[in-house]
Structure formats: C-alpha cells, structure tokens
Amino acid sequence: MAAVYSVRTRTAASTFAFVVALVLVLALFAAPAFVSRGLIQDLFFILTMLTLAQFWNLLAGYGGLVSVGQQAFVGLGAYALYGAVILGGVDPVVSILLAGIAALILAVPTAFFAFRLQGAYFAIGTWVIAEVARLSVAQWRSVGGGTGTSLPRDALKEMILVEWIGDLFDTRASAARDILAYWLALVLAVLTIAGIYWLLRTKRGLALAAVRDNTEAAKSVGVDAGRMKWLVFLTSAFGTGLAGGLIYLQKARISPDAAFSVVDWTAYVIFIVVIGGIGTIEGPILGVIVFFILQNMLADYGSWYLMVLGLIGIVVMLFAPRGLWGLISEKTGLQLFPVRRRLVGGSLKGREG
Amino acid sequence: MSILSLHNVSKAFGSLTVTDDVTFDVPDGQALGIIGPNGAGKSTLFNLITGNLLPDAGTIRFDGRDVTREPAMRRCLSGVGRSFQIPQPFEKLTVFENLVVAATHGRGLSETEVTGICAGVLERTGLLRKANEPAGRLSLLERKRLELSRAMATGPKLLLLDEIAGGLTDGECKSLIETIQGIREEGVTIIWIEHVLHALISVVERLLVLDFGKVIAIGEPSQIMESREVREIYLGIDV
C-alpha cells in the first residue's frame, strides 16, 4: 500500500544546459588547435578568474563567510609553487598541487582565528591575516623578498608535457606553455564548477542552504553548522591556492605586492561574483564574462576604466543586488544548475512543484 | 526509567530570571503538557532542553547522559526533536527539502534513504500537496505543520512541540491530535506546550505549570485543572 516516491532534480533546461556545457567543454579542450594564442591567453585569464570567483562565491554566497583575504591563498599558493620549483627543483606542474596544499595549511590557523569573528570583523580579520602573510613572505629572501623573482627558464623549458604539446600543435615552447596552462585552467575550472555543483546536490549542500536560511533551526535538526563552515573555508582555500599557483606559473614572475594584491585577487573577484549574481553557480560565469568584456573595452582608458568599473559595481549592488543572473532567472525562471529536489510519485504523480 | 531529567536548572537574561531552579523528570514514552501564562518561560525551557540556549546553572540529562553543555546539533542526533513556537522554516528550501535536511542530518542517513521517510511524514501531517513549494510561501498554519513535520523527520525519541494547535478549526484540531497520538504510540516521548487546553489534555498524561520561570505544579491533568491557583494564574478569566 505504501506509495512509491522518488526525487527529481533535473529539468528540461538543465538537461539541455548539460549537453551544451559538455559540447562547450570539449570545444574548449580542442580550442588550441584552431584559435589564436591571444584568445587562449584570454581564455586562461577568464578561466582562472572564474575559478577564484566560484570559490569566493562558495565561501560568501553559500557559506555566508565574507572574506576579504582570499589573496592570502592566491599569494601563498603561488609562492609555494615558486619555492618548490626554485629551491626544491620540483616540476612546475606538479608544484601546483603543492600550491593548493600550502594554501590549505595556511587556512587552518586562519580559520581558527577568523571563526572567532563575525560579519564585518571576519572580513577585516581575514584581510589583516592576508597582510601578515604578504609581509611575512616579503621577508623570504631566497625567493626574492620584497623584490620578487622569476621562474627559472630551465624549469619552464623542461616542464612536463610542454614538448609534447609543442610537437602536437607545432608551436614554439612559449605557446605550448600557454596551452598547457590553459588546459590546466580548464580542468581546474570544470572540476571546480562540477565539484561545487556536486556539493550542493549532496546533503551537505542542502545543509549549507539551511544554515544560510536559519542557523538556529539548522542546528536543531542536527546540522553541524560549525563543520560546514570549516568545510567551505578549507575547500575554498585549497582551490584558491591551486588557482594562485597556476596563475603565477603562467605569469612566470612574482612579487609579494602582486601576488597578495587585495584588488586583483579579492576585489575584482567580489566584483565578478556580485555583478553576475551571488549565491548561484551561473552568476560568477556570467560575471567573469562581463568583467572580461569591460576590461577589454576600457582598459586603455586608464583611470576612466577603473572609475567606470567602480561605478558599475555600485550601481549593480544598489539596484540589482542579486546580480545579472538574478535578473535573468527572475524573469525566465531559468536554472542551468538546478539543485532543487522535487518529490514525485505517490499521490503527487504527474504534479510539478 | 526517565528519558529526560532536569535538575535545578536556571537561566536569566540580564536581570530577568526566566527559568528559575526547575527540576522535573519525564519517564520514557510519556506525554507531558506544559502550560503557563505568556512569558512564563516555557519556550525558554525548550531552548534549554534542545541546547539552543545553555543554562546558567543546573544539569540536564537525556537518555542517561549528561547533556547540559552539549550543542543543539549533537542533542538532535541523539534524539531530541523540536518545533519552534515562531516557525523557523528554511524559507528558500521547499517543504520536502526542509524535511530532507532534518532526516539526513538528524538521523545520519543518506539522501536516498530518507525520501520515503520524508514523504511518509508529509502524508501524515497533510503537507504532501505542498511538498515542492518553497517554505517561505506557506501560510502560518502550514508553517506550524511544517515545524511538526520537520521535527518528526529527525526521528526523535523525545519530541518537543511548542504551540502547534493555535488557530485550527475543530476538524483540523482533531486530526492533529490523532497525529500526535500516533507518534506517541510509536514510543516517542512528547513534551507539548499548548494554550489550547482541550487538545492538550486529550493527549498528555501529566501537566506541568510554569509561572515566572518556576514550576508551580506538576501532576495529573484533571487535578491540575482543578487547582484554583492554576485557574487564576493561567486562564486569567474568572470562571
């Protein structure tokens, strides 16, 4: 007699989106074969910023942890990579993993400290920690101290896969390195989005949403809100560290002021997430594209560019606080990454929620 | 054997003592009703039992363990389920998802294992029609029913209900009583705060009266209702 129920998450739009995404990712993988190197570099920039934005969004949009200190993880990740390559002679590609791990290690004491703080205090606390990290790394003489340093050219030349890619596409080593970095960025971005989407579809993702809606009630139904915070913070730090390592692998030059820049690695990232739409996976994707277009259109106008960027940020926050994707999904109800679980079956047969 | 026992528990907000040296036991499987005027400290008592608030003094034991300092989430896992007097749904989640959170985390089960449980609870509480509706769009009565459903979904040994019968029609009230009776028969211990006395009395075996944070009477419902003191303090209306 017991009715049979099941849960459905997919929608027609999401199935379509999934197919499109799959095709898009395959196309992006194949891109180096038929697009210019300039485009590959632009795509690299877009993909790494997208990764950073997704992780910040996970932190702030899903975890409610508004951090202004993500540059700590970018910078530390990047420096870990340089340390491993320069001092340890490790292959740069392998060192990217070390970048993530270094960021993760920094994240543990940071979280211990920052979780004692709330709201604005948390934001400023993370910022100060990032400053401390910057100033400390600036004392690390063997990777150049405050001067910064470059990746040794030998290490770049001997990087794994580069030769193979060079042969494959018949290009110079520098272009082959770009392609390798681009592929790594693509893998990282796809894994990030897939991973976050997966997380949101698990019971932990649901708990995250519950904590965001009502922390007291969430605790009362057995959700470990504290552990959710740790999970989100550490995951973001790890991913941000990986992205940081990759970004500076591609740049091949580092300095503390650049690698720990609050403007480049946190403010712009916040801008991307907010413009696109915080608390959605689609938002940062849209945001990074808008950001990239703005930068390309206006970057040659120097201070005017930055003024326009600042004004757009203000206007969006004031008049469309849920971002561009918020506007779109409000109008159309569109969701490319649905997480809503709909109960079907039993007496609900055929009914849609 | 008592599943819950409070011993000299006190709680104050600043200068206001809201729970004043409260001591009582609840035997396993019993249903206890709590009554008392507004502001007597009933909901606060619940918050102390669930761990949403920590007491200033005294000890709370649940299921044979001292849980006085345990966080709410741990207590939920060991079997304390509750409803909030002012409904606290996860507004952006659907009704069904509200229950899924409770069932997966409250019982430590996986998502696939709880679909049936959640649907079953919704069937019992009559919220099934609304299963896929965001909880933020529910009316007050539906929210109260969601509170009950979500508490049930955590699979509690002890269920704390805070004013869930207010504003129901006769028929609705009857079916609510049946639902709660049903839960009791499954062996769940129940503590129920309610102003709708006839509903309360038709379920509970014992009644506890709270006034100014103090337990002023505890015992058989009929006896309690007879006592002049209670009538005066609680009902307010001279009968």
Next chain:
Amino acid sequence: MIWVDTIVQGVLLGGLYALFAAGLSLVFGIMRLVNLAHGDLIVLGAYLILVVVTVLGLHPFIAVLLAAPIMFVLGWLLQKIVLNRTLGEDILPPLLVTFGLSVVIQNALLEGFSADSQRISVGALETASLPVGPVTVGVMPLLTFLSAVAVIIALNQLFYRTAIGRAFRATSDDPVTASLMGVRPDRVFATATAIALVVVTIAALYLGTRANFDPSVGPARLIYAFEAVIIGGLGSLWGTLAGGVIIGVAQTVGAAINPEWQILAGHVAFLLVLLIRPQGLFPRGG
C-alpha cells in the same frame, strides 16, 4: 632612553592612526557600516585643503575651517543618497559599494590632480620640536595627538551630552524603535557620516602635512584605522584612541627591534588583541 623615545613616538603615531580611525569608528559604531572608502575620503579631504590653500592662499589650519563644511555636506549626501541603501544584515553591499567608491575617488583624483606627490605646507611648524623630558617631540606630531584627543573628547560630548548624540545611540541600538520616537534613521545616519567627514578633514590636514600624498595613498592607512576601531571595541571612541596607540607603539617597538617588523608588529598586535578579546577592549554596553 631610546625605549622611552620609541614609546613616546609610538604614542604620537597612535594619535595619527586614531585620528584616521575616529570617523570610521563613529560610522561603524552607529550603523555597522564598513567603509572601505574612508582612506580615500581622507585623501580627498587633503586635496580639498590643498586647493583651498593654493587658491585662496590661506594657512592650512584656516583652510580646514573652510573645507570641513564642504566635507560635511558631501558626507551627508553620500550617506543619504548612496550608503543608506546598503545598510542591513548583509555586510556585502556596503563592502562592495564603498570599495567601488574608493576606486572612483582614487581615479577621479588621479584625473584631476595627476599622480604627483603633493604636500600641504605649514612652514616652520613642520620641523619645529619641543624638548619634553629626555626626548624631543615634534610639534606637528604632538598637535596631531592632541587633535586626536580633542576630536575624541568632542565626539564623546556630542555622543553623550546632546540630543543628536542621544538619537545616534538610540538609532544604533534599534533603528525601528528609534523611528517610533520621531527619529528618522536615514537622517541620523546621514548626520553621522557628515560629522565623520568633518573628522576626516582634520585627519586629512595631518596626513597632508606629515608626508607627501597622492591619490593612491588612502587604502594603505585604512587597514590601521580599522584595526584601531576593532581593537578599541565597537562604538567606543576612547577605545579607538587606545587602539590607535596600541598599533602605533607596536609599530615603533617592532621597528626598534628590526625595521622589517614594523608594520607586521602592528598587525600582530591587532591579531593578539582579538585573539584574547574578540569583542575588542572596550565595547560599548558590552
């Protein structure tokens, strides 16, 4: 001897930081607004004073009297038109909007005044000093510190002795109930920001006379100002002074050990205080 000097200079430096922080503290204390543009507003104030000094040929100390009302109106409009819309539970809107504002102010100044270093000159006063016991103390740093104390006394008087201060505190406690008392929270907030910008103008005078400034120097000091506010405790103006002094002394003592540690020592002092007292040293009503 050197240690006495180090600490005295640290305290005076703390006065500068407290002055940077006082306006921030007022705004943060009343409406929990994290104003990332505060440092740039100080720089804006410095340019305003500079313009008044150059155009009208006034002494900087007199020019402040002219600049302050302009900044007051600016603050009022800024809060009323822009920032009031960002207030609420969520800290992200104020963060992003004031960051946007910071970028806009910096680049507008860059367009207007170029990246050249500027300085507001107070003539011989710049290098004047007084022997105080075993140490010599610069007159300007001393004036900075005394101004910080004066500003904090004045703000405290305003806060605890006047009708507007009552409205500040009431609105800070509970804007909804305050509106039931005939207080309009958005106006109270606008007034608070306006007053904060008057304090900013005073801070700008000392920023502009102490060293060179250009459109980009604002954010570097912002973090010290925030630290001073947070160390001091939400809403405590004397706490803000104490916070500034703690950071100032930590910096000079750190530097005396090794200049490498100067700025780091300030941050570490901040982290240590927060580790021990997350709510700050003297939180209001806490």
Next chain:
Amino acid sequence: QGARIRIGYVTPQSGPLAAFAEADPFILEGFEATAAGANFEVIVKDSQSNPNRAAEVAQELIVDDEIDLMLVASTPETTNPVTTTCENEGIPCISTVAPWQPWFIGQQGNPGDPASWQPFDYAYHFFWGLEDVIAVFTNMWGQLDTNKSVGGLFPNDGDGNAWGDPNVGFPPVLNELGYTLTDPGRYQNLTDDFTAQINAFKQNNVEIVTGVVIPPDFTTFWTQAKQQGFTPKAASIGKAILFPQAVEALGDTGHNLSSEVWWSPSHPFSSSLNGMTAGELAEGFTQATGRQWTQPIGFVHALFEVAADAMSRVDDAGDPDAVAEAIAATELNTIVGPLAWNGAGLPPFAARNVAKTPLVGGQWRRRDGGGYDLVIVDNQTAPDIPTGGSMEAIEG
C-alpha cells in the same frame, strides 16, 4: 618596405609611478615626427604602476598585437615583469630607467645564489648600476668634511634590496672606502614612522644619509629627523627626490639634498634621431607642457633612438633573433650618451645584456622666488658632463 615595424611600449602612465611617464606623449610625438619614426607603429600600454598589469599588457602586445620589439621603462616594478615576459616569449626587449642590478638579478630565480644566474637571450637594458651611484655618492661626500659614518635607508623592495645587498650593493663598497654603514634593516614602503632609524643613526653619529626611498617615505623621514633634532651633513637619496615636485613637497628643507643625476639639460649629448641637444629637448618639453624638465625625458627618448637604430640594421624585423643580434651590436651616440652592449664596466654575468650610461651627482638648490633647481656638483665619474657648482653641506 611596406608594413611598418610594430613596437610595443609599456609604461606606468597612471598610478603612483605616473611621474616617470609624464613626458611620454611629448617624446612619442617627437619620435613620430622624425624621418625614422615614420617606419614605426608604436603601441603604448599603461601598466597602471601594477606589476601584474605590466605582465598582462606585455603578453597582449606580444600575442595580440604581434609586435616585433618591446620597449619598457621606469622602475623594476615595470621593467622586470615585461622583460621576463619577453624573454619567455622570445621577443626582443629594450628596457631602461632601472639600475641594472635590480633589473638583472631581480629576474633571476634565486637572487641569493649567483651561481644560478643566467644571461638573457632577448632582453637588453641600458642604465647605470649601483657601483656608479655608489661612486657618485662617495665622490660627493668626499667633497665634504665628515666622519665617514653613513646611515642607510633601504626598503624591502626591488631597489632597496639591491642597494642594501651585502654582496653587490652599498655595504661592501662603503666598507672598502673606509665608511661605516649603519643599516637598521629593510622597512616596508609607506611606513609612517622612522624613529627607529633616526635613533640608530643618532646613536652611531651618522653624518651622511643615503638610500633609495619612495617620495612619501622620505618626506616622513626627513621631517621626523628634523623634529627629532637629527640633521646630517649630506643626504644623498635615490628615487625620492628625482622629481622637482617631490623636493618642493619638502618645503624649505629640500635645500642641498643630493641625488644621482642620470640626465640633465646640460649633458653634452644630442639625439641620433633629430639632432636635438639635451638642452633643446628639455626646453621643448617645458614649452610643450609648461612643466619643469625631469630626468626620465632623456632616457625615454633614447629608448626610441636605440629601437630605430637597431631596426635599421635588420632585414627582417619579424625575426627576433636577428633583432636581438642587432641590438647587441648597437654602437650609438644618444641623448643620454654613447651606448654599446660591450660589457664595459660590468661583471661577466651581466656583460651581454647591459649597457651602462654615465652618472654624475647633483644637489637641489632653492631658487629665489620658489622652486628648486638640480645643480650638478660632482663629475668625477664622467668628466665630460660639466658641473654647475660644488657640494655644500646641509645646514642644521
């Protein structure tokens, strides 16, 4: 000929370093007006004084604009990321306005390990080095009667670390020349208090202060020093007092501060592009903009001189190796002096990539009626360049 040669030029047009780029439009106009200039298309990109941005625009120039040659100027913060990018991309690059040590060593993986240093294949730099500035400074100090006790202000940045370096910086040379150096340590830029340094200097009876300081920090230091009763006989400072506006910001206390002079209107050189003398170029700038001349003007101009000269000697501008070879073979008399990458005056590791230009010493002198003039007071390092006076001690 057909297609014009494409040159990328990265420069800090906005941000804190913008003063370095202030003459760019003037120089570029001048360059385009010359006969050689017509063969070139110059694509200018703003680094926004941000090293990240500098690397990005360098990439853009190489990949999107497909430039044949990169030019870059003004501080290691701009030159190093751009040069590194070019080297990795195999695009020839000429850079200037950064002492060669922070430029060369600063781009090595491990600056602390000379054995690991490697020369560049495509990157060429012309400017002076620390050995020159040390010689100029000590020559100037030699004109005064001092106790030879020097205090150093070296920040933890590209310049400061190079100047203060115990192997290639000031310390070993000063030691050799009989000076004692008080170096309290690397401070961070934008420090608000220099009490620690002042106390250390006072304690060691320092009479000479030197360092490479950003302008706001020097103002802070100098003002505090005066307030705390510390006045050295000489203060020879790099970077901070490069531009007249920065000296004016010091009010009256800028008088007789000394600094290295890499270029001035009285340098006896002229342009290979249009024959202008140094004096004429400076005058032209003042007429065009109404502003006082500054030192980068000559070097930015020279950058284009070298570019035009090298490119005139290659057949295929699109062949990076040929272009690099042509640059290496340069022998040109420019507005900043004779230039050749012949290794003169350089250690072997840098010989291939660096060409040195002459350096002399100057002092800022208060002008009657306001403003300051830079007067050359020591030319022992480059006797061709005439002096305008001799070194004077700072009065307390």
Next chain:
Amino acid sequence: MNALLETRRLTANYGDFQALFGVDIRLNRGETVAIIGANGAGKTTLMRSITGVLKNQADQVVHDGVEIGHLPADTIMKRGIAMVPEGRKLFPSLSVEENLVIGGQHKGGSDLGDRIDSIISRFTGAPDPMELAQGHDGRGYWSLDTIYELFPILRERRDNPGTALSGGQQQMVAIGRALMSNPDVILCDEISLGLAPIVIRDIYAALPKIKETGASVIVVEQDIGQAMAVADRVYCMMEGRVTLEGRPSEISRDDIHAAYFGAAA
C-alpha cells in the same frame, strides 16, 4: 462620526508571507480599544502597520481624516501617534531619563531635517513632512516631572541604564517614553507580558490618568481578562483577520474562545 484612527482593508506582508488580510478597526476619540488574539494572530503586525514601521497603501490607515498609510514612522509619530512596543524595546545605550527624553525630543515637524525636506518637497512634489505633521505640537500635560509623578520609582532610577531595571519598571519607562510626546493616540503592545499580576495592576492603574490627559488608547493583550476590564470595545484577531468585535459586556466567553482559538472548548 469620524473615527480618530481607522484601518481600511489593511494588509501586510513579510516577504512572501502575508500576515494581515484586510483588517478593519477603528478607534474613536477618547476610547480605549483592546485587541486580543493568540500568538501570531497578527496583532503586533497591525501595530507596526499603523505606526509606519511597515509600509502600506496611503488609504489603508487614516488618522484624523488624513491618509497616513504610506508615511514613514517618524512623521506618523510627529502627528501624535505614539507606541509602546512589544517587548518594551528600551535603548540599552541610554539611561532611564534619556530614554524618556528621547520620546519627547521630536514632536511636530520641527527639526532641521524636516525643514530642509519641507523646502525640497516644494521643488520635487514629495510629501511635505512639516505639513503632514502639522496639527500636533507635542505640548501638553506630560513632561519628565509628570511622568516621574506617575511612576515615582523611575525618578530614583533615572541615571541607571534602561536595561538594568526590572521588567515592570522597564515597562513604565516604555510607557513614559511614549507619553513624552503628548500623543493623541497611544498604542500599547502587550504591556503586561511577563509581568507579575501585582505589577500589571500598577501599570494598568496608570491608564485612567493617561486617558484623562486626552489620549485615546489601543491595547494589545493576550490576557483576555485584563483586556475586557479596561476596554470600551474589543477586537479579536486570528490568522491575520478580525474574527470578533464588540463591547466586553456583549461578548460571551465561548465567543471569545471560538474567535481566539478557532476550536470550541
């Protein structure tokens, strides 16, 4: 006869959640009206709508013949409608005396901000706060002295922080604070909540004195007996609707129970 204060088909929402569904109540001059109802019935929401804390359509609330539903809370207060909020809501940063003073600090549209807005309104066509607040100058019987006379204990505790008082004393401060503006209408939301019967008696003893000075009163109560005792008329609310209206003498206990709980006893 014109009502002093009236709500017409008043609705209110909290986000997606509708809390009031077309509530009509009226208060005549000199009257005391009680509003009763179970927890969550919408009583406080009704008070918040009248006082402008929640925004409404202009015509949903009418005071003295003027539509005020759209006005901000401070303008409504300056028209002479004061509120003793649920839970007392004293300002913890203010002393007892300051809590009282702030209640009378702004009366009638007279502060600088209002004057500026009034001038601006001439150009923008926005409502003129000075005009809207006219007709109530806030002068009258109540002052610090008369309030200390009414609640003598407050004079002794005048310098204490408001929150250091007992619940009953806090309630006195909240009432005094509302009286300081000498309102025409005073709204009291659950002033007996959490107080001992003897304290409740003290507080209700002040009601006649308040009425004497010309104020009309709305009390929100869950204590039905108390409500019946003081009110000229009673409204009972349930689930955001008025389910019963009448004079205390005319309503039976069963009526109340039905209206109150929905189910018969």
